Amino acid sequence: DAKTTQPTSMDCAEGRAANLPCNHSTISGNEYVYWYRQIHSQGPQYIIHGLKNNETNEMASLIITEDRKSSTLILPHATLRDTAVYYCIVRGNTDKLIFGTGTRLQVFP
């Protein structure tokens, strides 16, 4: 599975959009981009995933560049409860997830 690169930490004001970038320049054609988050040492929680089209669900939006070498997770209206570590994971036809160190998002009032 391709490796991902994420910033170590980011800040966001409450109510504003949080845009979390992820680079995955070695992604191959059959690999999906998954996002999980981990709130305060709880078990990780699935957020969203996509292949090449932009995706949106009740939690977030995922924007994948046309060349698929990077993506951005968007939390449209961040709240204090969105403070967490966000993991970008590239996943092929396997059930295994390879977690990096993620981005620690701090939402402030």
Next chain:
Amino acid sequence: NAGVTQTPKFQVLKTGQSMTLQCAQDMNHNSMYWYRQDPGMGLRLIYYSASEGTTDKGEVPNGYNVSRLNKREFSLRLESAAPSQTSVYFCASSDQGSPGRRREQYFGPGTRLTVT
């Protein structure tokens, strides 16, 4: 549904002691996983089981054994605990299917293990 449950929540062991971490899921998932998470790090896969009766090594299997007792339960055993195994252990389960299906992993609350 309880989802994924883990016992115990906390455990302190002395070096050389053994113990088994228990995990159960009630979502009828085929796949189950054990991860460890060290401070400031992401999760690392120890073992996983794609179906009842099968297990495979992950990234960091040394020092651990697993048993897929049935479809619901997947246990992790430390035969001779070492301080390097101090960590938080997460169990997870997921459905199977084609790559495009959601196949999200559902995680338990974790077991915080300290080996002195």
